[in-house]
Amino acid sequence: MRRGARFWLQLGLTVLVCAFLVVPVVMSVLAGLSVNFFVGVRSGLTLRWVFEVWALYADTVYRSIGVALACLACTLVLGVPAAYVLVKRQNRWTRAIEELLVLPIAVPGLATALALILFYGQLGGFRTSWTFILVGHVLFTLPFMVRSVVAVMAAIDMKTLEEAAASLGAGFRERFFGVILPNARPGILAGSLMVVTLSMGEFNITWMLHTPLTKTLPVGLADSYASMRLEIGSAYTIVFFFMIIPLLVAMQYLSGDGGKRQGWNRAR
Amino acid sequence: MEPGAVSIRLEQCGKTFPDGTKALAPLDLEVQAGETVVFLGPSGCGKTTLLRIIAGLESPDAGGRVFFGDDDVTALPIERRNVGMVFQSYALFPNMSVAENIAYGLKVRKLEAPARAARVAEMLAMMHLEELGHRRVDQLSGGQKQRVALARALAVRPRVLLLDEPLTALDAKLREGLRVEIDRLLRSLAITAVYVTHDQAEAMALGDRIAVMERGRIAQIGSPQEIYYRPRTAFVADFIGTMNRLAGRADGAAIEVPGGRLPWRGPAAERQEVLFRPEDVRIADGAQAHLRGTVVAAFFLGDHTRLMVDTGAGQPIAVETSERRTFRAGEPIALNVDPEALLTVGREP
Numbered sequence A: 001m002r003r004g005a006r007f008w009l010q011l012g013l014t015v016l017v018c019a020f021l022v023v024p025v026v027m028s029v030l031a032g033l034s035v036n037f038f039v040g041v042r043s044g045l046t047l048r049w050v051f052e053v054w055a056l057y058a059d060t061v062y063r064s065i066g067v068a069l070a071c072l073a074c075t076l077v078l079g080v081p082a083a084y085v086l087v088k089r090q091n092r093w094t095r096a097i098e099e100l101l102v103l104p105i106a107v108p109g110l111a112t113a114l115a116l117i118l119f120y121g122q123l124g125g126f127r128t129s130w131t132f133i134l135v136g137h138v139l140f141t142l143p144f145m146v147r148s149v150v151a152v153m154a155a156i157d158m159k160t161l162e163e164a165a166a167s168l169g170a171g172f173r174e175r176f177f178g179v180i181l182p183n184a185r186p187g188i189l190a191g192s193l194m195v196v197t198l199s200m201g202e203f204n205i206t207w208m209l210h211t212p213l214t215k216t217l218p219v220g221l222a223d224s225y226a227s228m229r230l231e232i233g234s235a236y237t238i239v240f241f242f243m244i245i246p247l248l249v250a251m252q253y254l255s256g257d258g259g260k261r262q263g264w265n266r267a268r
Numbered sequence B: 001m002e003p004g005a006v007s008i009r010l011e012q013c014g015k016t017f018p019d020g021t022k023a024l025a026p027l028d029l030e031v032q033a034g035e036t037v038v039f040l041g042p043s044g045c046g047k048t049t050l051l052r053i054i055a056g057l058e059s060p061d062a063g064g065r066v067f068f069g070d071d072d073v074t075a076l077p078i079e080r081r082n083v084g085m086v087f088q089s090y091a092l093f094p095n096m097s098v099a100e101n102i103a104y105g106l107k108v109r110k111l112e113a114p115a116r117a118a119r120v121a122e123m124l125a126m127m128h129l130e131e132l133g134h135r136r137v138d139q140l141s142g143g144q145k146q147r148v149a150l151a152r153a154l155a156v157r158p159r160v161l162l163l164d165e166p167l168t169a170l171d172a173k174l175r176e177g178l179r180v181e182i183d184r185l186l187r188s189l190a191i192t193a194v195y196v197t198h199d200q201a202e203a204m205a206l207g208d209r210i211a212v213m214e215r216g217r218i219a220q221i222g223s224p225q226e227i228y229y230r231p232r233t234a235f236v237a238d239f240i241g242t243m244n245r246l247a248g249r250a251d252g253a254a255i256e257v258p259g260g261r262l263p264w265r266g267p268a269a270e271r272q273e274v275l276f277r278p279e280d281v282r283i284a285d286g287a288q289a290h291l292r293g294t295v296v297a298a299f300f301l302g303d304h305t306r307l308m309v310d311t312g313a314g315q316p317i318a319v320e321t322s323e324r325r326t327f328r329a330g331e332p333i334a335l336n337v338d339p340e341a342l343l344t345v346g347r348e349p
Helices: A005-033 A048-088 A092-100 A109-120 A130-155 A158-167 A172-201 A204-209 A217-227 A230-261 B047-055 B098-108 B113-126 B142-155 B172-189 B200-206 B224-229 B234-239
Strands: A034-036 A040-045 B008-016 B022-031 B036-040 B065-068 B083-086 B160-164 B192-197 B209-214 B217-222 B244-250 B254-257 B260-263 B269-276 B281-284 B291-300 B305-310 B317-321 B332-337
Touching: A005 A034, A005 A048, A005 A230, A048 A092, A048 A130, A048 A158, A048 A172, A048 A217, A048 A230, A109 A130, A109 A204, A130 A172, A130 A204, A158 A172, A158 B083, A158 B142, A172 A217, A172 A230, A204 A217, A217 A230, B008 B047, B022 B047, B022 B217, B036 B047, B036 B200, B047 B083, B047 B160, B047 B192, B083 B142, B098 B113, B098 B142, B113 B142, B142 B172, B172 B200, B192 B200, B200 B224, B209 B224, B209 B234, B217 B224, B217 B234, B244 B317, B260 B291, B281 B317, B305 B332
Parallel strands: A034 A040, B036 B192, B036 B209, B083 B160, B160 B192
Antiparallel strands: B008 B022, B008 B065, B209 B217, B244 B254, B244 B269, B254 B260, B281 B332, B291 B305, B291 B332, B305 B317
């Protein structure tokens, strides 16, 4: 098959754009693995910086994972029932609430964080604990969970499924756990991955809410860029990639079937 | 376990939705034990609302009461009414296999596994689904899905069976087949059933009685023959089958209508409207014809031909004939109307 100039032009442009986006990432990874960034790869490859990052910042990694999982638990407990009610009771109020759900995403994270600090900053124990960060993360990620679950519940015509189950004698608990949750699973799964990914990478809110003792991974990253050798900051990025890329791949995979209808990307 | 057939009685059941829409004017209705009543009407006539009140998915306005036999079930939610329900959209549980769907109601009722399996096998056999027990529901055709839904609804031996437009989502051919099957089921099980549809052919075929509904009321209820031959309102007459209408001055022996005179023994009146069906019109030869007109259009339908005849009245008259000849547009034609078949209906309320 002969391909015309048009094809090669398009291919060239695509490769160029990809290179424009990917090369900096590769450079950063290489920087994290080089013995000396200023000399370049010629200076040799090493895992020294990665180990050093681990020694310095392992706590931020664990904390980020912990916050992300706690955030997931909160958004599941709050978000799934909320989505259920929003789908089941379609009226003026629930529609308004659905619209308002965008707010925590639309409002800059710094503003959200400032509001939290102004209001709860005096509660010493709370202010200095990691749960303070958790609250910010839940605020920010909850809408993603709710939207994702709402989309799937609406797509499977949950109302009629529930009526069918009720007609067969199932009480609320049996319906919710036996019919609604299993059939909403694709949405819950997609929402969960989204929440974990967003929480892991969240910087704006966390940067305001953190204390020196409650740094998360992205905050630690900023800290290392600002105060450490470039190689360490870059090695830190590698660690971050290792954590976030599997999540992103899983999310992409899920959006192939279950998450079809949830067209949400990170909105900032 | 076998509760037997039970009657359904509605007393003053009306429904006003929270936004103020009056879906249903308060009405009384009794469905005999073992009887099939079809709610027939255009969309928005309240037929589905009425079904949902019987099911327990909606509650009637204050004062309305629902009885199953002697039990007042008004306050019971659907899950405690022991009804079987079949939905237009099938509403099968996608997370379960065919057999698991059918077993769901039994499982909820805590029936032992062996008894459950036996009942599921029995239902699969009854609906000719033996081969499909382990299938996922998204691997079924529409007709199969609705048969599974019927099996699921009947597996729990419900007191009444409620069907909400069960054939509407199917294509014409499947619809016919499943209609026959539903008919067979309703007869052989002798279960009390309420069937909602907007399709008059379905209603005629399945209903022991038909309740024709219009704007939140029952316009007429009766056997299919009563509804077809003796419609009480113009709405019912028009909704079921094709109805011709002509109006003119009545003089005690006939009505003077555009195109001729129709024999009519009713009282004299300045304006009397009469209705008749296309199959009650015969093609006449010449002198004694009641009506004269010209053929506007002819549709050959195989077993009969449908003619549209212009007699000078506003609307052409529909005529059904089994004469085996070709009719041409523009050809003059003489018609006789069976005097026994002429109907009058009351004015619309």
